[in-house]
Amino acid sequence: MADFEAPCLKDFLEIPPLNKHSMAHSKPFLAQPSHNEALGFPGELVENWKEKAIEKLGELLEKNRALRVYLDGCVKCGACTDKCHYFLGTGDPKNMPVARQDLLRTVYRRYFTFAGKYFPKLVGAQDLTRELLDDWYSYFHQCSQCRRCSVYCPYGIDTAEISMAAREIMDHIGMGQKYCNEILGKVHTVGNNLGLPEKALANTLEGLEEDIEEETGVAVKLPLDKKGADILLVTPSADFFAEPHVDGLIGYAKVFHAAGANWTISSYASEAANFAMFIGSYEQMQEVAERIRQAAIDLGVKRIIVGECGHAWRVAYSFWNTLVGPFDFLDQDYPIPQHICEYTNDLIEKGVLNLDKSKNDHMTLTFHDSCNVARGSRMGDKPGGQFEIPRAVIKAVCNNFVDMAPETIKEGTFCCGGGGGLLTDDLMELRVKGAAPRMQALKDVREEHGVTHMAAICAICKTQFAKVMPQYGMKMNNIISVHELVSNAIILDGHISEDEGDE
């Protein structure tokens, strides 16, 4: 890894002194012209980028109330200044939410407000210069759009809305980010972020079926493109092969099996993730979501269930109905869409699942609330269900569970440091440093309560933690899927238990 050190965790989380420009060098790779053009954006920075950027900002101001209200409404009270995990991990003042917003606000004021046009110095308005554009590229790619700042802002100003708009503007002048735009191209052509074609997917699922049968003696199926299935499972493609994600997928399969559900995965829409949210593009987000709607229609399913993925669940829960609804062709007796944790929890409450909690006794668990689930969605029919239901599932399958400090979980949860389209190796320094607040909270429960593992329900969180935990003296397998815990505990009919001989 490059020349930087992971922040040293102390006894408690300190608010760092300002360290100006300390992260100005952090920039993700620019997208190739082909990545940008595939999404309908200019391949490279256009000649009249300044005019185009201001024009696009003007258009977004007309189209998005949040952007307009949030650019106008900030009073610089400072409430958000110590809330961003990237600020806490780096000390760079431009990672304070208000200062990040100001990178765009300064241009808004200069070109769109009376005060900024005539008294720019007074109100901190600046011309859009190349230096400022470079700051945009750097610092709007140091926001994971986790919305923690929006919880604490007295006006609910959501920096995610600002950084999405900024990225949308940059895409429209040919300054796209490689990681997001390349991935979106793959979803459009192949159907998933990884570019995993149908045949490879079929082989992977068959391999998993064999693994499960070998382990349990039960023929649990992971059906692909099964027409007439009741349930379409849409899950992040990382679930098909990455660790610890795949153990979660095995967990979903076992739950479906135990419930006797008729379910399927689609090869056409083999991806729950929707990176278009990260680049702030409504149209792209709609196009990606449309594949899932189409797959559901083609397969004739009655329900859609979404696997463990944070931003995908936000898009599914909060945006699908808007983007590609109405889902009038699905069974209206079930939530549309439904989260896999809601599904599993219902079965647990009905007593359908046969669970042996002691199978997880070798671990003491804590739960990481993923930001998009916590602050961007809900589960169940009561506010806060997104906190209670995953915990209820964990507690139903584990004896040892401890929560982290209250200000670091639920609505106050800290981002893993890799969300919002930043889960790329070219941002590794940012990712490691941004994980510090979560690592601090985890360290505390490890030391005080002997926590061994942290469970999560987000593919990005899982990948990120597996990568950064070793930087903080933990093992990469200390992060675990919630449905891996379910998988461990569930006893299927005909199950061959390892310790059967002992009884």
Added chain:
Amino acid sequence: MLTIVYASLFYFATAVFIVGVAWRISIYARTPAPLKIPTMPAPITKQGVAWRMTREIVFFESLFKSNKWIWLFGWLFHVSMALVVLRHLRYFTDPVWAVIGIIQPIGLYAGFGMLAGLLALWLRRFVLERVRYISNPSDHLMLALLVGIASSGFLMQYVERVDVLAVKAFMLGLMYFNIQPLPANPILLTHLGLVVILMIIFPFSKLLHAPAVFFSPTRNQVDNARDKRHLASWAKDLDTKRGR
């Protein structure tokens, strides 16, 4: 002459304030919110949202969660100012409404609260590194303006009394287009002049946070995305294109 200048200033400032704020509100109101983005957990009914907004506007709930010091100073300032403004209604009503009469004694103490809150908020802008970093000259000037208004008010209350009956006659005269002479007291003229400036800059400054908070989608949206389809006006065209 003085009376005419101040009367004209008040008419001008009132017009700018009303038209300006109405213009900003109309922009906020007609700009659609394309997606459901309430900061969760959010209320699942309209009544729930009304209660959330009430808590936000009356108690500054989010700020309380965020930082107890900013909350204390900010809330003290705003509540005190509200009482002070209400107290000032006695200059605009004849006979004075009973409720304003009740507020009268509290309003005097509130003046101290307002000034204390303002000075504490201002001090933060100098002392705290992070807040200093995000402060623009206009942020300081805004506080200076409010401190100026509050202190000139205090001077008239405790140091150099002005003829409040004449002031009241002037204000009522403004309202009924029957201009009465304004006492030529320099402190009074400063006080009123600063108020005029405040009213004029309101629609062009961060003071817009007052109307803006009502339009914040993260606070005023109902969490019902799965049950009710939310669609912005411009997104309907996209729907049509997709053959819906």
